[in-house]
Amino acid sequence: MSEKKPALGFETGLSFRPLPDEVLREFERWREAGRLGFMSLPGDEDLLSASLDLAGLLGPQIDTVVLDGIGGSALGPRALLSACGTRSRRVLITDSPDPRTIEAVKRGCDPRRTLLTVVTKSGTTAETMAVLLDLYEWLPSDIRDSRTVAVTDPEKGDLRKAASDRGWRTLPIPPSVGGRYSVLSPVGIFPAALAGLDCRELLRGAASVSEDFQANGPSSLAARIAACYLEFFRSHPVHVFFAYADCLYDTALWFAQLWAESLGKRLDLSGREVWTGQTPLASRGPADQHSLVQLLMEGPPDKFVTFLRCNARSSALPGGFDGYSSIEWLQGRSLEELRGAEAGATAAALSERGLPVAVLSREGTPCEAFCGEVFMALEIATVLCGLALGVNPLDQPGVERGKILTFKEMGRPGYR
Structure with missing residues (x-):
């Protein structure tokens, strides 16, 4: 015991x-059999370090994170950030293609001090992709690719391909971790690190x-x-x-x-x-x-x-x-x-x-x-x-x- x-x-x-x-x-x-990948997340030092290192690199350039995701890609990070609070940068979560919500986010943020973090394991989620199109265009053209991070499958999906084609920084969601079980992966860890939480x-x-x-x-x-x-x-x-x-x-x-x-x-x-x-x-x-x-x-x-x-x-x-x-x-x-x-x-x-x-x-x-x-x-x-x-x-x-x-x-x- x-x-x-x-x-x-x-x-x-x-x-x-x-x-x-x-x-x-x-x-x-x-x-x-490798089907319960969420069980391995607490001990995955490489995955944790990837999130912490990227947060450390991008954090000084921004004061706001806009997390574009839905379902587990949004509910997990929101639960974590609501419970613990944010201690440095604010994190706004857009989990609905409601135009009033998206316009309110844009009105309340400085696009030159904002990081767009797009989260979808499949890389194909329609709501997430629609919000990506809107917010990516809103970011200034000279910095938008350096201020967009994709958190997605390590190999497949259109979001992974777009990130590769446009030079976006990326973090992987392990293939064996489903969306609703992903809060302890970069899905939750990366925004939490940017918010100043002890991951x-x-x-x-x-x-x-x-x-x-x-x-x-x-x-x-x-x-x-x-x-x-x-x-x-x-x-x-x-x-x-x-x-x-x-x-x-x-x-x-x-x-x-x-x-x-x-x-x-x-x-x-x-x-x-x-x-x-x-x-x-x-x-x-x-x-x-x-x-x-x-x-x-x-x-x-x-x-x-x-x-x-x-x-x-x-x-x-x-x-x-x-x-x-x-x-x-x-x-x-x-x-x-x-x-x-x-x-x-x-x-x-x-x-x-x-x-x-x-x-x-x-x-x-x-x-x-x-x-x-x-x-x-x-x-x-x-x-x-x-x-x-x-x-x-x-x-x-x-x-x-x-x-x-x-x-x-x-x-x-x-x-x-």
Whole structure:
């Protein structure tokens, strides 16, 4: 048994069966076959150094990074940057071809002090390519090629070809790392480094989870999360992921994509129709106590609820409102004390109502190690659940039909 444990805690009063040994063995077979590339990212020093070196080279020339990506190429970096904050250069993420959004980005940036970072593993994503065309033209012609970075497949795709033809700097997304599992690759590491985050600490946090899983198997953090989630997967078809800190709401949105795309499948691994899935719902506490909790408390009892919690520094609230009972009682308390009490009380109320509740938490404010632990734990748990359910947690065939119909609608050659 390993003595090295992640600081991230997983607490629940629920009873659940441990993962079957066969699921753990299957995970290991997939890892040994090179299918789970995200597991190797915390120890890939070459990949880390490539991101850090490029950030060090380009950082002094800019004050803003515009990250052009969608799906995992945007959700992962946004979750990381929201949780930890930016400490040097700002990072703006454009994950929609909404012209108002793109125009607002251009109005708020100095094009001579902006780095365009285009992120797509396939190198063909239509939304990302459209935004590239718009923002590349916006950059001054004398510097645009030196201020464009492509983060993409190391060998194939039109973005890789364009980068080679035009002399753009590039960073690779390993072929064995899917988009929604890519936050610990250059997809997340490069913008994080430019924002001033400690990327080594991020990867150390992730490594503590993967090492714990490798050493401790069914009793590890990631395996316990998977076993608990799996126990209620079919009986509770909605998974509410309640982030009890504003800075963690983007992590809830990241989880929603990870969970939905990985486990929402029509076919199992044998090709049999199963139509499996559990709908994730990203929520923000305490705000959503005033919107969703009524449904959770008195609506259909079909929800599993995960609380993601952390602490924040907060000073005592001032006085001056004696005689106003609804205000006076809060004097001398703190914002953090109220938020923490509400999180605990909401979890207790939902448990009393009979809903299954689990809590992911870590002492202290969100930091790079915290994010690394959360990302790796939930990625491993998601793959374990997929293998236990007999579906492929790495593909997303259901996304393709919409793409094809979009291409037909716009008259793309070969799709009419």
